[in-house]
Amino acid sequence: MxxxxxxxxxxxYLSAIFYVAYWAEKNSKSRWVNNPYIYTLSLAVYxxxxxxxxxxxxxxxSGLKFLTIYLGPIIxxxxxxxxxxxxxxxxxxxxxxxxxxxxxxxxxxxxFLGALVTIICVLAIxxxxxxxxxxxxxxxxxxxxxxxTAISILDDTTFYIAILLAVFAAFFGxxxxxxxxxxxxxITAIALESVIKxxxxxxxxxxxxxxxxxxxxxxxxxxxxxPNFETQQTIDxxxxxxxxxxxxxxxxxxxxxxxRQFHVTVIENEREKYLKKVIWLFPLYLLLFNFxxxxxxxxxxxxxxxxxxxADLFTLMLxxxxxxxxxxxxxxLGGFSAAISMVVISSLALATMLSNNxxxxxxxxxxxxxxxxxxxxxxxxxxxxxxxxLLIIVAYLFYKSFTLDRPLVSIGLISFVIIxxxxxxxxxxxxxxxxxxxxxxxxIITGFLIVVxxxxxxxxIDSQSLESSFVNEGxxxxxxxxxxxLFGLQIFEPVxxxxxxxxxxxxxxxxxxxxxxxxxYRERNFAEMFVDSTKYASLQEGAYVWKGEAYVxxxxxxxxxFLGESRTERALNLFYLKYGIDKNTQLADARLVNFSEKLxxxxxxxxxxxxxxxxxxxxxxxxxxxxxYILDETQKTKESNKELKERDxxxxxxxxxxxxxxxxxxxxxxxxxxxxxxxxxxxxxxKNKFLTSIVSESERVSRLITNILDLEKLATGKEKLDLNxxxxxxxxxxxxxxxxxxxxxKGIKIKFNEIDDVAVVYDEDRIQQVIxxxxxxxxxxxxxxxxxxxxxxxxxxxxxxxxxxxxGKGIEVDELMFIFNKFYQSKNQTILKPIxxxxxxxxxxxxxxxxNGKIWAENVNPHGARLTFTLxxxxx
Amino acid sequence: MKKIxxxxxxxxxxxxLEYIFKKxxxxxxxxxxxxxxxxxVENSIPDIILLDIMMPNVDGYQVLNYLKESEILRKIKVIFxxxxxxxxxxxxxxxxxxxxxxxxxxxxxxxxxxxKELLNKKI
Numbered sequence: 001m002x003x004x005x006x007x008x009x010x011x012x013y014l015s016a017i018f019y020v021a022y023w024a025e026k027n028s029k030s031r032w033v034n035n036p037y038i039y040t041l042s043l044a045v046y047x048x049x050x051x052x053x054x055x056x057x058x059x060x061x062s063g064l065k066f067l068t069i070y071l072g073p074i075i076x077x078x079x080x081x082x083x084x085x086x087x088x089x090x091x092x093x094x095x096x097x098x099x100x101x102x103x104x105x106x107x108x109x110x111x112f113l114g115a116l117v118t119i120i121c122v123l124a125i126x127x128x129x130x131x132x133x134x135x136x137x138x139x140x141x142x143x144x145x146x147x148x149t150a151i152s153i154l155d156d157t158t159f160y161i162a163i164l165l166a167v168f169a170a171f172f173g174x175x176x177x178x179x180x181x182x183x184x185x186x187i188t189a190i191a192l193e194s195v196i197k198x199x200x201x202x203x204x205x206x207x208x209x210x211x212x213x214x215x216x217x218x219x220x221x222x223x224x225x226x227p228n229f230e231t232q233q234t235i236d237x238x239x240x241x242x243x244x245x246x247x248x249x250x251x252x253x254x255x256x257x258x259x260r261q262f263h264v265t266v267i268e269n270e271r272e273k274y275l276k277k278v279i280w281l282f283p284l285y286l287l288l289f290n291f292x293x294x295x296x297x298x299x300x301x302x303x304x305x306x307x308x309x310x311a312d313l314f315t316l317m318l319x320x321x322x323x324x325x326x327x328x329x330x331x332x333l334g335g336f337s338a339a340i341s342m343v344v345i346s347s348l349a350l351a352t353m354l355s356n357n358x359x360x361x362x363x364x365x366x367x368x369x370x371x372x373x374x375x376x377x378x379x380x381x382x383x384x385x386x387x388x389x390l391l392i393i394v395a396y397l398f399y400k401s402f403t404l405d406r407p408l409v410s411i412g413l414i415s416f417v418i419i420x421x422x423x424x425x426x427x428x429x430x431x432x433x434x435x436x437x438x439x440x441x442x443x444i445i446t447g448f449l450i451v452v453x454x455x456x457x458x459x460x461i462d463s464q465s466l467e468s469s470f471v472n473e474g475x476x477x478x479x480x481x482x483x484x485x486l487f488g489l490q491i492f493e494p495v496x497x498x499x500x501x502x503x504x505x506x507x508x509x510x511x512x513x514x515x516x517x518x519x520x521y522r523e524r525n526f527a528e529m530f531v532d533s534t535k536y537a538s539l540q541e542g543a544y545v546w547k548g549e550a551y552v553x554x555x556x557x558x559x560x561x562f563l564g565e566s567r568t569e570r571a572l573n574l575f576y577l578k579y580g581i582d583k584n585t586q587l588a589d590a591r592l593v594n595f596s597e598k599l600x601x602x603x604x605x606x607x608x609x610x611x612x613x614x615x616x617x618x619x620x621x622x623x624x625x626x627x628x629y630i631l632d633e634t635q636k637t638k639e640s641n642k643e644l645k646e647r648d649x650x651x652x653x654x655x656x657x658x659x660x661x662x663x664x665x666x667x668x669x670x671x672x673x674x675x676x677x678x679x680x681x682x683x684x685x686x687k688n689k690f691l692t693s694i695v696s697e698s699e700r701v702s703r704l705i706t707n708i709l710d711l712e713k714l715a716t717g718k719e720k721l722d723l724n725x726x727x728x729x730x731x732x733x734x735x736x737x738x739x740x741x742x743x744x745x746k747g748i749k750i751k752f753n754e755i756d757d758v759a760v761v762y763d764e765d766r767i768q769q770v771i772x773x774x775x776x777x778x779x780x781x782x783x784x785x786x787x788x789x790x791x792x793x794x795x796x797x798x799x800x801x802x803x804x805x806x807x808g809k810g811i812e813v814d815e816l817m818f819i820f821n822k823f824y825q826s827k828n829q830t831i832l833k834p835i836x837x838x839x840x841x842x843x844x845x846x847x848x849x850x851x852n853g854k855i856w857a858e859n860v861n862p863h864g865a866r867l868t869f870t871l872x873x874x875x876x
Numbered sequence: 877m878k879k880i881x882x883x884x885x886x887x888x889x890x891x892x893l894e895y896i897f898k899k900x901x902x903x904x905x906x907x908x909x910x911x912x913x914x915x916x917v918e919n920s921i922p923d924i925i926l927l928d929i930m931m932p933n934v935d936g937y938q939v940l941n942y943l944k945e946s947e948i949l950r951k952i953k954v955i956f957x958x959x960x961x962x963x964x965x966x967x968x969x970x971x972x973x974x975x976x977x978x979x980x981x982x983x984x985x986x987x988x989x990x991x992k993e994l995l996n997k998k999i
Contacts, residue, residue, distance in 0.1 A: 656960075660930060663959035667981040668888035674984045675892055679899075686895065693888045 001325055003144040006332075007157060013333060014164055017189050017340075021172050025185035033184050034270055036277035041191035042264045043282050044198070046073065046255065047289055049135035049339040050412045052201065055290065057312035059297035068244055070290055072251030074283040080275050084265060086430065087256075088275075090533050091266050095602040097179035098349060099262040100357040103422065104607055106429040106530045107437030108523030111607035114357035116444060117422060121259050121353060124418035125346050126391065130399035131411050132339035133158055137399075139316055143332045159396060165343050166392040170385040173348040177377045177562075178602035179356060179384070180267060183348070187268050190345060193337040198289055200334030201315075205292025207327060208299040208318055216295060223298035226305060239492075246496040247413075253423045254416045259349035260342065343392065351387035356605025359383055365608055368561065376562050380603055413495045414455060421447035421502060424510045433527045435510065436519035443510030447502040455498035458484060550588040550617035555596050558612050562603050571599055593617060661704055665697040672697075707839040714846040721763040721850060728793055728800055728871075729757040731764055735771035736791070739779065748779055748787035756795040760871050766847045767871075770855075773840040774804040774867050781808035781865060798873055799853070805866040810859040819857055820845045844869070878995055879922040881905040883913040883939065884957070885931050893926065896984055897991075910934025914942055917949060924991060929958040929969070937972060944973050953994045957982065 024033045032038075051069075058066040087102075096102050099121065104114030137158035172185040213219045223229060255261055269275075300314030309317060316335070319327035360368070360383065368376050424447075425440035484494050492500055519527070559568040575595050576583050593613060600609035672690045676682065682690075713719040736750060743750050778789040790805040811819060820841045848855040848869045855869040880902045882893045890906055897904050905922060907913035911934045913925070925943075929936035936956060943949040954976075956969045961979035969977045975994055978987060 660959040663980050664886055664889075667959070668886060668892065670981040671889060671892035671896075671984050675896060678985070690892070693891065697888055 001143055001145070001329065003140075003157070006140065006144050006329075009329065009333070010157075010161065010336070013336070014161075014168075017193065018168060020192055021168070021185035021189040023185075024188035025172060025175065028184040033188050036271075036274040037281070038188060038191040039269065039274045040278050040281045040285070041194040042187045042268060043261070043278065044194035044285050044289075045190055045260055045264055045341045045345050046258075047194070047197065047286070047338055048342040048412075049132050049335050051289060052197065052335040052338045053135060053139070053312045053315055054412065055293045056297045056300065056314045057310070059293050060301050060311035060314060064294070065244070065247070066293060067290065068247035069251045070286045072248040072253075073255040074286055075248065076252045076255060077283055078279045080279055083430075084275055085272055086533050088266050088269050088272060090530055091180075092269075093533075094606070095178070095180045095598050096606070097267060097356060097602055098353040098605075099257065099259055099422070099426075100353045101601070101606050102262075102266075103425055103429065103440070104357065104605075105601075106526055107425075107435075107440055108520060108526050109606050109610040110437040110441075110523070111361050111611065113425075113437050113441055114605065114607045115362065116441060118350075118353045118357045120418060120421060120444060120448060122350055122391075124415045125259060125350055126395050127398060127411055128415040129343055129346055129392065129395035132343050133162055133396055134399045136161060136336060136339050138313070139332050139335055142313060142316055142320070143328055161340075162343075162392050162396045165340055166347065166389045169344045169348045169351075169392075170388045173344075173351070173388065174381045174384050177380050179352045180602035182268050182270060186344060186348065187264065190264070190341045193341045194285075197334045197337040197341075198285065200330045200337075201289060202292065204315060204319065204327065204331050204334075205296060207324075209292060209295045212299055212303070212318065212322065213295075219295050219298045219302070222302045226301055243493055243496045246492070246499055250413070250416050250420055250496075250499050253420045257419050257422050257426060258416075259353065259419075260345040263345055263349035263352075343395075347388045347391045347395075350391050351384050354387040354391070355380065355383040357607060359387070360604050361608040361611065365611060368604070368612075371561070377564065377603075380562075410495070414451075414459070417451055417455060417495060417499045417502065418448065420499060421451065421506055423503070424507045428510065429527070430530055432514075433524070433531050434514050435527065436514040436517060437523055438517055438519070439510040439512075439514030442513050443506045446509045447506030450502040450505055451498050454484065454501060455494060458494070550593060552585055552588045552592065554616035555588055555592065555613065558616060559596055559599060562600055571595075588617070658708060662701065665700045665704075668697045669694050669701075704839075707843060711839060711843050711846060714843065714850060717850070721766065723761050723763055725759050725761050726764050726767075727757055728760055728802065729755055731767055732771060732791060732793070732802070735768045736775055738772075739775055743779065743789075746779065746787065747785070748782050748789060750775075751788060751790045753790050753792040754794065755791075756793050756800070758793075758795045758800050758873070760800055760873060762851055762871055763847075767851075770844040770847050770869065771802070771804070773844045774869075777840065777867070778804050778806035778808075778865075782806045783808055795873070799870040800873060801868055801870050803866050803868040805860055805864055807864040810863050811857055811865045813859075816857055816859075820855070841867075877901060877903050878924070879903045879905065879920065880991070881907060881913065881916055881922040881925045883907045883910070883925060883931070883936070884928040885909055886928075892984065893987075896988060900988060900992075910936065910939045913939050917943065917952070921949065922952060923995060924953040924955065926955050926957050926987075926991075927974070929956060929960060929965075937969075940972050940974060955987075955990065955994070957987075 024030075027033060055066040055069070090096070091102060094105055096105060098118075100114045100117035103117050104110050107113050137156070140157055169186070172189075173183055175181075175183070175185075209216055209219060213222070256265075296315055296318065297311070300309070300311060300318060303318065303321065304314070316328055316331050319325075319331060360380070364379070364383070368379070371379070421444050424443050425435070428435045429440070484497060518524075556568060556572065559571070563571065573583075575581070575592065576585075579591060581589075597606070597609045597613050600612060604612075672694050676687065676690055732755070739750065775789060775791070779787070782789060786807075788807045790803075792803050792805075794801040794803070845855050848871075852872050853870045855867070857865060857867045860866045878901075880897050882890055882897070882904065883906075884890050884893075885908050890908075894904050894906060905916050905920065907916050909931045913927070914934070916922070917925070917939075925939075927936045927939060936958070940954055940956075943952055943954065954974045956974045956977045957980060958965070958969070958977070959980040966977045966979075976990055978990065
C-alpha cells in the first residue's frame, strides 16, 4: 500500500478522534459522555499495542502464558466494588490527581515520597511509551512495504504522529488548572478507540479462524503437529506454576498502579456506582479480546512455519500474506488505536505527576507565591503541556536510539515490575496504620535497586552484546549474586525472578522500618484517614487535626494567587456557609486550613499545597494520642448532633400529626354546627344525621386525647404499672366480653384455640387494653362474610405467647414494619375511615415493652394477619 | 349551574360541604381520595375544586400537579382545605398554583364567600 494513502488514512482517523474529543468536551453534560459504558471502555486503555501484537507473539512462542497478563485483572476486578470504591472516595475527598499524590498524601504529604513515586513511574513508563511508538512505526513500515529502518527523524512518520499525539494530550488534558477535574473529551475518545481496537481484532480473529482455516478444530489439528506444541500449551510443572502465579499477581498489581490505569479508574470516575458495571463488563472485554489470540498465533505458526518471521507481527502479516490489504489496514488501525490511547493517557498522567509532584514542589513554589493569579494558572498549565511534549519526545528518542529488539511483551513486563515497587506502600497504606513514610521510601528504593540489578543491568549487557561475566558468574564472580539466580533461586524466569526478590525485600524493609520508627503525628493522622476512610469521610475538613495559629487573610492571599479572586471568594463563602462561620472571622481554624489545602491540591499537588499553606500558619506539634482523641471527639459530637436532630424531627412530626388528627374532627364539628345554627329550613332527618355526627366526632376527639396522654405517660414512664398476678385466660375473657354483641351483629365468629392458662404478673388493665386493641383491629380487618377471629395462648418455659388472628386480606409486606408506628393506618381496611385513632398499636407496643415483652405482626396462610405478643413468666 | 368537586377523606366534612353547596345551587361532585378526584376531573370538568392535602395514596399536591400539567384542566380553580397551617405549608400550596389556601377548621360561611368570589373573578 502506498505510504501516502496510509498517511492520509491516519490523518483522517486522527481528525475523527480529535473531533470526538472536541465534541465530548463541548457536550460534557450529555448522557453519551456520562455513562458507565464510556467509563468501562476507557479502562480498556489497559490493552495496548502489546496486547494487539505482543500477546500473539508470546502465544506463538510460549503458548498460553500471555493469559496471565489478563488473568490477574479478571480475578481482582470483582473486588473493586469495595477496594476501588475506597480508593476513589479517598481521592475525591482530597482532590487527588495522580498516583504520586495519593501515596504522598497517605504518608503525610511527604514531598520527597511524591517525587520518588513520580521518578519510578517515569522510569517505568517512558520505555513503555517508546514501545508503542515502535509498534506504530514497525507496523507502518510493514503495511507500506518500507524496508528502510534507519531514516532521519524528519523523514519519520512516527515522529509526526508522536507530535500530533502530544498536541492532542496537551490540548484536551489541560483544559482545567485543577488536574483532579475530569477530562471528558479525552476519555470519550479513548472509549471510542477501545471499541475500534476490539472490533478490528475480533474481525481479524474471525478471519484467521474461519476464513484462512476451517474453524478452531482445524487450526488445532494443524498446529498440534508442529514441533514444541505440547510443551508450549502447558503450564510446565511446578516451576511453571510459580511463574504463572507470580505473573498473574504482577498484572493484578499493575491494573491498580499503572499511572494510566489509576488515572482512568480513579481520577476520571464520575460516579461510584459505575463500578458495578465495570466488575462484569471489563473482565468480559478482556476475555473477548483474548479469545482469538491463540488461534491467530497457531495460524501464524502454521502458515509461516518455514520462514523466520517476527511472531509479534503475525496479526498484521496474516492478511497481508494472503493479499487482503484492506483487512491488514483494519489491523493496522486497531493497533494504532491501542497504541495512541496508551500514549495519550500515560503522558497525561505522567505529566500531571511531573508537574504536581516534582517540578512545582521543587522548583516553582517560590515564584508562584509571588506572582499574580492569572499568570500562575497559565504557568501551571504550561508546565503540564511542556511535560507532555517532553515525555513523548524523550520516549521517541529512546525508541530511536536504543534498538529495542526485545519482544514487546518483555519490555512491557519490565515496566510492570518497576511499577509494582509502589505496591507495598500503596496497598499496605490502605489497611495498615503503622506503615510510615520512611518505610515506604526505603522499601521502594530497595525494591527498585533490586530490579535494576536482577533485570535491567543484565538486559542492557545482553542487548548491547557486551562481553561480561556479570550475568553468568555473578558480581565479583560470587555465585549467589548471579542476577538471574539471586541467592541460588533457580525456578523463576528473569521477570518473575526480579519481581519475587524485589517484592520480598521491598515488603520486608517497608514493614521493618515502619514498625521500628514511628511516623510523625501528621503522617499518622493521614494514615488514620486512609485506613478508616468510611469513618472519617463524614468529618470532611474536620478529619485532619491541626493546632496552631493562622490568619484568614494570609490564607486568602495564597488561594487568590492560584485560584483567582472570584473562585477564592466563592469557595470561601461556600465554606463559611457550610460550617456556619461568620464571614469576618480573623483567625483560621483547622477546618479552613484543611479546606484550603484541598483546594490547592488539585492545581499544584498535595505536597506543594501543604508547603504553601504551612508557610503562613504557625503549627504546633501535637501528640498522636491527642490526634486520636480529638478525632474521636469530633466523630462523637457529629453523631450525637445527628441523633438529636433526628429526635427533634420525630418529635416535630409527631406534633404535626397530633395537630392534624385533632383538627379533623373539630373541622367536622364546626362545619356541621355552623350549618345547623344558620339554616332554619333544615329537615329533621338531616338535622338528626348532623347531630349524630357531631356527637361521634366529639367522642373521637376525646378518645384521641386520652390515647395521646396514655402514650406520653407510658413512653416517659410517668405512670407506674399496677403489677399483680393474674390468670391470662380470665383477662382474655374479660377483654372480649364487650365485643360479643358487635361480633354477632357483624356476623363474625370469635374462636378460642388452645388456651393454655397460666398465672402471670402484669398490669391487668393495661394488658386488657392491648387485647381489646388487637381484637378490635382483627374484627376491623376480617372479611365481611364468614369473618373469623381466632385467639390462642401458648406457654413456653419462659414466656406466654398470646396471638390474635383474623382471616382478612393480611398486611402488605412493606407495611409490616410500620404498623406499630404512631398514626399509621393500613391500606387494607375494609371500612374506609377507621374508628381508631391510629394510636392503638403504638400504645399496645409501648405497654408490652414496659412489661419486657415483645409484639409483632405476621401474615398467615392462606390469608389473614396474626398479631402476637409475649409476656415473661418469671416474676421479676 | 356551576360544578364543584369536593375532595376529602373525612365523611363528615364531605357531608357538611355537600349540603351547603347543594343549597347554594352548585352541582356537587365528591371524591374520597386523589385518584378518584382525577377520574372525576377528567370526566366532568368542574369549575372549582376544594382539595384536601393529606389523603391516602394520591395526595392533594399530586392532584394539583396533575391539573397544572394539562392545558385544559389548568384553568380549574383550586382551593386547598388543609389542617396543615404553617406559613411554609401555605406558601408551598400557593406556589404550586392553588388559588386559595384555607386552613381547617374553617368557617362554612367564609368558605362559601371565597368560592363565589373566585368564580366571579374575571381572568
